[in-house]
Amino acid sequence: MDVTADRELCAALREDLREADYTAAAVRAAWGGIADDAIGRGLHGPALTALGDRTDALAVLARVFFLGTSAPVSDVDAALPRVGAAGLRALGLVSIDGGRVVPAALVRPQEFGDAAGSGLWWIASDLDEGALGGALPADHVLGVGGASMTLAGLQLPSFAGRVLDVGTGCGIQALRALRHADRVVATDVSARALQFTRLNALLAGADGRIDVRLGSLFDPVAGEQFERVVSNPPFVITPRVAGVPEYEYRDGGMAGDDLVAAFVTQVGAVLAPGGVAQLLGNWEYRGDEDGLDRVRGWVADSPVPLDAWIIEREQLDPLAYAELWVRDGGTVPGSPEYARLIEAWLADFAARGVTAIGFGYLLLHRPASGTPTLARYERVSQPVSKSLGEHLLAAVTAWERVSRMDDAALAASTLMVAGDVTEARHHLPGSEAPSIIELRQGGGFARTIEVDPALAALVGASDGDLPVGVLVAAIADLLEVDADALAADVLPRVRELLFTGFLAFTESAPTTSEVTHPDPR
Template sequence: MTPRPDPALCAALRGDLLDAGYTAAAVRELWGPLADDAIGHGLARPALAALGARTDALAVLARLLFLGVASPVAEVDAALPRTRAAGMVALGLAGLEETAVRPTATIRPQEAGTETGSVQWWIAADPDEAVVGGPLPVGHVLGVGGASLTLAGLQLARPVARVLDVGTGCGIQALHARLAAPEVVATDVSMRALEYTRLNALLNDLDGIETRHGSLFEPVAGERFDRVVSNPPFVITPRAAGVPAYEYRDGGLAGDDLVAAFVHGVGDVLAPGGTAQLLGNWEYRADADGLDRVRGWVADASAPLDAWIVEREVLDPLAYAELWVRDGGTAPGTAGYADLVGAWLDDFAARGVTAIGFGYVLLRRPAHGLPTLARYERLTRPVPEGLGIHLAAALAAHDTLAELDDERLAASVLVVAADVTEARHHLPGAEAPSVIELRQGGGFGRVVEVDPALAALVGACDGDLAVGPLVDAIADLLEVDAVALRADVLPRVRELLFTGFLAFA
């Protein structure tokens, strides 16, 4: 069933959800942490057991809208007194079966973090595989998953005028973008997805979100945006008979061509100084490293781009195939599982694919001049949520450093970031440490091994003396040449500034 967003009914539903206290925190408390974790694994039974026979509004809505369980009309009418069961049907979110309301969509509360606190939203989407109980339909509109939350946390928070959300799905990225911009354009190849986006904007009382139908940048040709965000349908899917082409994850192109097409064309819709952020997959092939292939896409882009690519994970073809076959609702041991996995493996073999990388892509069209940032790195250790602030600080540090030669950097006063600690490892009985590490509590959680000179410099960066005099004092203490030490240390100071270990005072 396709949603039918109606402003008056969405306002009524919003009021009902508010009155019922249908929030993420309330639902977690309702059924407890174990049941909440089980839901994340596709298991609803513990939550249903915790709800028992309760018929209060919060329990009815959790059962109906979160877990997708049909509920008596009388209970739904009591829990949603403004909207009632008839309103849910009119919105295209439920159907009637004799005396029961059968939900055709889930509406789940979602907390969204901001720089000043958090906001509470409700996100409608198609029922997931746990509710469906089998393979998903190809037109499935995905709700808020792990990838959605990752990209939302990566979004730069600096206010801008216009944002483009490519492949909006249920609209979660558009809603996040609206926190930073008065005008958001959300595009998708799925009309059902666009209807969900409109409904979610109305349900959360957010104006300024315009939806357009089409692929990639076709709906906005000739326009410019200050920011582009995308959780695109990047999943590499075989173009073979019997393999479902899910709209929410398959862009219809072979291999990793969709991500390549995005990188190639995004510069045309970016205003000078504008940034683009997306998640993506890229293939490792027998003759090409995955990150090198991404580097080639950036080099061939339609406009010069700064690039910061972070690879978070690499899977072998079998693991990748099994991941996405299961994601579509086909479980190991069930009919068709082996054939689907085999189709993926055949597709990878045809292109000589040896592994598949996943990561974050941050691109920027320089405000003037040529690109100055080309960073391609692999960071696989777990990181905290909400990296947007860290990414923005790194870009600002990069831009400052690009204007500083070594003489001006040496004249700068620096401070150690508050989340940085130092660890020293000694061999038994040794007076001097064999390893000195700087550890970052925030950001990407980097661990950097440093020598005594750099460790001493970082320890002395307290906002008082400039870098140059500190290096000279350390050189005197270590009895080494000051000029040589500056030449050795300053490039590493630049790296520590970009990565957030140090900051300009």
């Protein structure tokens, strides 16, 4: 059934959902925490039991739109007085059979919050495996999942006039981008996904601000440029053999990690100078080749020079990776079909000598002028905040500033230790001096770094009062070491602490050595 984006019906549905208090918190309270956890595992029975025979608007909407079960037409009409069951059918969200409303899609509440405030959207998508009671169809349009929320939280909260959302799916990244943009172009290879994107844009009140276009990667925007590009692309590595489902929402139709490679090598052409691209992706480890080195090679192959910050969050072996995505498609573990698909995945990986698969975040930047200065490839496996956008923006801003500063300019700057940084000192029994000094970050990537007494002293003294150069000279005097040698050792590490967010600038600082260096005495 096609989904239709009718402006008047969507406005009516939005008002009905708001009046019914159809929110994530209200739904969760209606059936409780255990039932909510069960839904995440594809089990709807506990939630339906908890709702019992309730016929209030919230219960009816939770059954139909959250769980995908049928309800009497009279109950739906009462729950949605403006749009009614007939309006839902006109939108393509339900069918009506024998006096009952049969869901053709889910419409789930999605709460959001960022520096600009908080709000609520209702996001329509295809019925999930719990509602279908089996495997997903190949053209399934996914709702808001864990990866969607991860990328939404990574988006930089800074203004961008035009944003491109590649592989938009249900449109959640496009809506999130509109929080800090004038307009978004949303593309997808799935015509059905674009139907949902149009509908969700109207449900969110984003009339006319999202331009949807059909096509693969950057074909629909050839010759155009954007200040920001975001993408949760169909990066899942899928065997290219008969009998393996090719889900449009996760499979881009290319072998191995070629889709992410194509994105990285081609995105520079659609980035305006100074523009940033952010995406999620997988990359393979083949033989002795490090997966992050593969990504480094893709960046190097871009015809447009790019700064790159690549963060690997997880690494799976081929079996664990295959099990993850076979289960994701709704195939039951232990069944003959499950075993057949696992074997197909393992054979595909073996053919390329794949020993592991990495997953992570990619941030690519087209310099406004000059050559790239950032090439950071790292592994961050510890638990981190779900909303990293502000931290990423602060890091990129600090890097842009520091990259223009020589050591004299940095020494003339005053810095402040971040409010979430704590220090831990570890002593051997009976020892007065610490054997290990650690700085720990409470926010951002929750990094823990080991420092020496000199750097610990500098961080501890960074209260926005004295310039770095004065502090280094004082610490050198205290430790009875050469001040110039200490500065040469400490300043590169100060640059790193500024990028990672342990330290921050407190004022507008000069960027070249054309400054009067403070007398360190």
